[in-house]
Amino acid sequence: PTGDFVDDSNDSAPIFIAGGVGITPLLSMLLNRINQGEDVTKLTFIQCCKEQQHHIKGDELKALATRYGFSYYVAYDQGEGADHQGYLNETVLARWIGAPQARNAYFCGPKPFMTALDKQLQAIGFSDEHRHYEAFGPKLPLA
Numbered sequence: 001p002t003g004d005f006v007d008d009s010n011d012s013a014p015i016f017i018a019g020g021v022g023i024t025p026l027l028s029m030l031l032n033r034i035n036q037g038e039d040v041t042k043l044t045f046i047q048c049c050k051e052q053q054h055h056i057k058g059d060e061l062k063a064l065a066t067r068y069g070f071s072y073y074v075a076y077d078q079g080e081g082a083d084h085q086g087y088l089n090e091t092v093l094a095r096w097i098g099a100p101q102a103r104n105a106y107f108c109g110p111k112p113f114m115t116a117l118d119k120q121l122q123a124i125g126f127s128d129e130h131r132h133y134e135a136f137g138p139k140l141p142l143a
Contacts, residue, residue, distance in 0.1 A: 005134035011104045013042035015097050019109020023056050026108055034068055043070040044097050048088060051079040090120045100125045106132045
């Protein structure tokens with residue numbers, strides 16, 4: 001982390017999108033809002049996983065969504081049991097999050113996931129200042 005990936009708590013309806021282990025900072029952002037007593041009913045949380053057996057913290061997020069009323073969606077690359085089967089696309093994103101309306105989208109995961117997601121968010125109307133991301137994955141060579 002470089003310190004640039006922080007939640008703008010002035011946005012009452014942020015969108016958190018996690019790919020794989022990218023769930024780590026996004027779950028922390030969600031829990032921070034809940035622990036601060038913020039209303040998270042307008043928040044949208046999308047989790048993307050390879051398949052059901054790789055669904056990290058799924059039961060915890062379902063329970064939190066039920067208790068605190070935020071929207072929670074899951075996409076699996078393979079297999080059944082999610083709200084969407086296959087990679088995210090503009091149609092699915094638009095259905096789950098609607099029009100951007102100055103909402104902030106925070107996303108974290110492997111680079112290919114974030115590259116594709118960044119283009120999709122742009123295509124449905126998210127401006128540069130409303131798209132926030134951070135790489136979270138295996139160690140990369142620095143040289």
